[in-house]
Amino acid sequence: MSQSPIAGPAETAPVTAGLAAPTDLGPTGPLGGGGGLPSRRRFGRESLFRWFTTASGAVVLVVIVAIAIFLIAKAVPALRADKANFLTYKDWFPDDPTNPKFGIAALALGTVEASVLALLLAVPVALGIALCLTHYAHRRVASALGFVIDLLAAVPSIVFGLWGRDYFYKPVQDFSAWLHRYFGWIPLFGSGGPYGKSVLLGSAVLAIMILPIITSLSSEVFRQTPKMNEEAALALGATKWEMIRMAVLPYGRPGLIASVMLGLGRALGETIALALTLGATYTFSIDLIENGGNSIAANIANKFGEASETGRGALIASGLVLFAITLVVNMIARLIVYRRREFIGSAA
Amino acid sequence: MAKRIEASGISAYYGAFKAIEDINMVIEPKSVTALIGPSGCGKSTFLRSINRMHEVLPGARVEGKLTLDSQDLYGRDVDVTAVRRLIGMVFQRPNPFPTMSIYDNVVSGLRLNGVRRKSMLDTACEKALRSANLWNEVHTRLSRPGAGLSGGQQQRLCIARAIAVEPQVVLMDEPCSALDPISTLAIEDLISELKNQYTIVIVTHNMQQAARVSDRTAFFSIDKTGDPGRLIEYDETNKIFTNPSVKRTEDYITGRFG
Numbered sequence: 001m002s003q004s005p006i007a008g009p010a011e012t013a014p015v016t017a018g019l020a021a022p023t024d025l026g027p028t029g030p031l032g033g034g035g036g037l038p039s040r041r042r043f044g045r046e047s048l049f050r051w052f053t054t055a056s057g058a059v060v061l062v063v064i065v066a067i068a069i070f071l072i073a074k075a076v077p078a079l080r081a082d083k084a085n086f087l088t089y090k091d092w093f094p095d096d097p098t099n100p101k102f103g104i105a106a107l108a109l110g111t112v113e114a115s116v117l118a119l120l121l122a123v124p125v126a127l128g129i130a131l132c133l134t135h136y137a138h139r140r141v142a143s144a145l146g147f148v149i150d151l152l153a154a155v156p157s158i159v160f161g162l163w164g165r166d167y168f169y170k171p172v173q174d175f176s177a178w179l180h181r182y183f184g185w186i187p188l189f190g191s192g193g194p195y196g197k198s199v200l201l202g203s204a205v206l207a208i209m210i211l212p213i214i215t216s217l218s219s220e221v222f223r224q225t226p227k228m229n230e231e232a233a234l235a236l237g238a239t240k241w242e243m244i245r246m247a248v249l250p251y252g253r254p255g256l257i258a259s260v261m262l263g264l265g266r267a268l269g270e271t272i273a274l275a276l277t278l279g280a281t282y283t284f285s286i287d288l289i290e291n292g293g294n295s296i297a298a299n300i301a302n303k304f305g306e307a308s309e310t311g312r313g314a315l316i317a318s319g320l321v322l323f324a325i326t327l328v329v330n331m332i333a334r335l336i337v338y339r340r341r342e343f344i345g346s347a348a
Numbered sequence: 349m350a351k352r353i354e355a356s357g358i359s360a361y362y363g364a365f366k367a368i369e370d371i372n373m374v375i376e377p378k379s380v381t382a383l384i385g386p387s388g389c390g391k392s393t394f395l396r397s398i399n400r401m402h403e404v405l406p407g408a409r410v411e412g413k414l415t416l417d418s419q420d421l422y423g424r425d426v427d428v429t430a431v432r433r434l435i436g437m438v439f440q441r442p443n444p445f446p447t448m449s450i451y452d453n454v455v456s457g458l459r460l461n462g463v464r465r466k467s468m469l470d471t472a473c474e475k476a477l478r479s480a481n482l483w484n485e486v487h488t489r490l491s492r493p494g495a496g497l498s499g500g501q502q503q504r505l506c507i508a509r510a511i512a513v514e515p516q517v518v519l520m521d522e523p524c525s526a527l528d529p530i531s532t533l534a535i536e537d538l539i540s541e542l543k544n545q546y547t548i549v550i551v552t553h554n555m556q557q558a559a560r561v562s563d564r565t566a567f568f569s570i571d572k573t574g575d576p577g578r579l580i581e582y583d584e585t586n587k588i589f590t591n592p593s594v595k596r597t598e599d600y601i602t603g604r605f606g
Contacts, residue, residue, distance in 0.1 A: 235432055
């Protein structure tokens with residue numbers, strides 16, 4: 001017999017003369033070494049739980065389909081009414097009753113610009129904090145620092161937005177002036193002022209907001225580096241930083257990419273903080289310090305209240321574009337993780 | 349390329365717990381020295397204090413004097429990483445870097461030392477893999493992941509990685525305990541070849557292995573759990589296994605105490 005009759009389902013277990021199953025022993029029958037095998041219970045807790053899990057899965061599908069139908073049904077009439085090219089036009093007048101013109105170009109580019117800049121600001125700091133938590137700080141200091149990071153994650157985004165708009169803009173203003181004075185020849189810092197709500201301000205606030213998630217996820221990733229790999233590097237004479245570069249970072253790479261992408265996902269979808277700190281213009285510019293900047297989600301928050309029927313449809317269409325951008329980002333991330341799987345997967 | 353290790357009065361601690369006490373022994377160059385003894389007797393701790401890997405754990409420290417050809421390894425201005433580059437180590441479980449290819453694993457220590465030239469790395473890689481009796485099995489797939497090899501091959505890869513930097517001493521911490529008998533035999537053969545060039549110290553639970561591969565054997569033991577491990581007897585392997593001078597050694601190797 002290749003498998004234990006206890007482990008296999010009763011139907012497929014070979015029934016030999018000595019092991020003939022009696023009809024039903026019920027839950028009170030002998031569990032081991034008794035008279036024989038209990039027959040399979042078809043309608044017990046087992047099948048109930050199975051139905052529950054299947055139904056839960058189905059609910060998700062239904063909800064997603066319902067949302068998709070709703071979004072598309074609302075967006076299509078607005079897109080039909082659009083007198084401009086939705087993908088390339090850089091302005092937003094969907095509420096003009098006779099001549100509605102709106103396009104996603106500036107908003108989409110602005111969203112990506114602010115999110116990417118936020119990532120560039122946040123990732124190095126987040127990885128630094130994560131390495132400090134896992135490999136450098138004393139255990140007590142590390143747990144205190146970890147607590148502070150969790151606190152930062154618990155701050156509502158409206159608070160970040162107000163803080164950015166009413167307080168943090170001042171240091172950013174000064175920094176913008178400094179950047180322009182010394183690096184004004186770079187187009188990114190071309191604006192001579194006055195400085196207010198800019199991509200730099202929005203991205204800086206956004207960076208602070210995505211810092212906790214990247215930090216906590218990547219420190220979890222760093223913690224999972226096998227001790228034996230770290231010891232292998234140290235025993236070769238690696239310094240701590242060399243050990244981190246040889247063992248910790250490469251091992252954690254897929255996890256790091258995943259945590260950065262989650263941070264990017266949060267940045268792309270962030271709404272209210274950017275609605276308060278970006279200039280809400282419809283011109284895309286690579287100048288990070290001039291007044292301006294906008295994002296899809298922030299635009300929805302700013303415009304939804306006063307929008308007409310077409311206006312709402314237009315905003316929903318913009319939401320679909322945001323969804324597509326996020327999807328593409330996630331797929332790229334999965335691709336990167338997948339490409340390295342051969343090396344990580346065999347590391348068990 | 350092989351040096352003499354001299355330990356005098358070595359004690360090692362994990363926080364307040366004293367794991368080994370007052371170990372004195374001289375390990376001869378170009379020979380295999382086996383450390384045997386029951387679990388928890390401190391043989392691995394002593395091994396890890398030789399290349400200063402013991403102190404990697406938080407709260408761990410070592411007292412006493414340890415010299416490599418009269419260089420003080422625990423001297424005040426000694427660079428720990430320099431010590432570890434002189435004294436290579438092979439661990440209980442094969443631990444190639446999972447993200448690196450076979451090639452990159454072997455040359456990882458050289459790259460740490462700043463060797464960048466491809467031709468030098470290539471030569472060293474081949475030499476180390478040949479010394480580790482692995483070249484014939486892997487030379488066609490050097491760019492494949494090191495973690496894709498079998499357990500025994502991985503352990504030989506780790507040995508190749510350790511000797512690629514041409515250390516003075518190679519420490520082995522139960523290098524065969526995770527391997528099948530055939531792979532174990534391959535490693536034991538390799539150890540016998542390597543002792544022509546290196547000073548080798550091996551911790552093993554397998555007394556037959558100690559008898560087969562080592563020239564000298566050190567027996568460690570503890571009085572009871574919680575006590576520090578001590579060196580009970582240290583002598584020629586032949587003598588330890590045929591005519592030990594201490595009763596406890598005899599009890600241990602004949603299996604009466606364990």
